[in-house]
Amino acid sequence: MKICAGESVTLTATGGVTYEWVGLPGNGSTQIVSPTSTTTYSVFALGGNGCKVANPTSITIQVVPAIVSTLKDVNVCAGDSGILDAGSGTNYTYVWNTGATTQTISVSTPGTYTVTISNGVCSKVFSAQLINPTLPQFTNISYENHILTLSTTNPTGGTLEYSADNGFSWQTSNVFTNILDNTNYNLQVRVKDAKCSTSISFFTFVVINAITPNSDGKNDIVDFTGISSYNNFAASIFDRYGQEVFKASKNQTFWNGMLRGSLVLPTATYWYRVQWENPASKKLEQRSGWILLKNRN
Known part of the structure; x- marks a missing residue:
């Protein structure tokens, strides 16, 4: 007889008035047993006058190993x-x-x-x-002095790793150094060694504080193009009297030192004001400061 590991079986003897079980208590006709390994059970039948049969009746219970599985999530x-x-x-x-x-x-x-x-x-x-695991999400990205700091959620509680080069290389630190100004970075975050990640594009916007629009390809313009597609983008430049000399639009995202694109402005210090929505935190970023214009004339 075969049973599964952990199961019990009822042994029933017949032909006697009372019974003598080998290694088991009691003299009744039944026994409930729960063997953990293959076991042979024996019983003697006794008559009404107490006479015992010469040879016992035996049964072997074969315990089949428990079914186990490596199945996991x-x-x-x-x-x-x-x-x-x-x-x-x-x-x-x-x-x-x-x-x-x-x-x-x-x-x-x-x-x-x-x-x-x-x-x-x-x-x-x-x-x-x-x-499908819940992926970490970016909650804030800050950039200052060539240092990029990423803030994210961690829904699984695992070790996170980050990439600033579109997933080519990864690090467990959320701080990146030696980052270039005015450069678009494809940032990613994932649970360590996971196959899927969350990505976001971030432009390291910095206003240069001096321009020389002489068409030599160096510091010719103040360029807002990198952040112009962000929500709530606006940028203006004013002269020292508060007159607006440039206002950014979808068709004009850089200032080349001219008034409304046609009149050359004199060499002077000008004031800028720019804003945009941080793509991670969704909060409004605002910057203002001075720009020295050294014009051709």
């Missing part, structure tokens, strides 16, 4: 597939809730999957989930 990026592995064992057969009868299945829809594993004697149900 799998995290994959949205749109990707993952492998659910039920594990192997002696005489194992499989029936998944998807209808598959293989040890492993490939699935792409998030949810709970179950498999019934049998070995010819025992069966047991196991379950696991295919999970």
